[in-house]
Amino acid sequence: MDERQHKATKKKLKIFGFILLILGAACMVTGFVDFGLSMNSDSDMPSLFFLIFIGSPMLFIGISLVVFGYKKEITTYVKNESVPVINEAAEELKPAVKSVVGAVKEELQGGETHMVTCPRCGAKNPVGHKFCPECGGSLEKICPECGAKQEADDKFCGNCGAKFE
């Protein structure tokens, strides 16, 4: 019974809110139109300008009442509808975001660190090439300290830290 009364009150609030909203909007529009007309003709003062001052609080109260009246619907909607939608969207977006982040990371790290400079001709080569396609020179060298394979332009051995001459 309480719930029903509550609903009835809310319904009244909604209707009252809508009426206020429409009246307020009408007052404001009338006021603005009158203001605009008197500005253009620049003869007499805007006589209906006060309607804006009446209309704006009416509009504000109307909106508040309507929002209050629909509050339950809005909260249940937000709880039940939009959360799974957001989760689903996030799930679907995850791989896309991941790949974008990966691409950006690679871009930021730059080609420079992934390239091997040929010690003979200076051409840049992607990591993994054994020989320079420009001059045929070797792009690998063997660390004299530990025997690990290193890129030809490395200054230190990545395995044991020995300095290359």
Ligand SMILES: [Zn+2]
């Ligand atoms: Zn080369």
Ligand SMILES: [Zn+2]
């Ligand atoms: Zn080494």
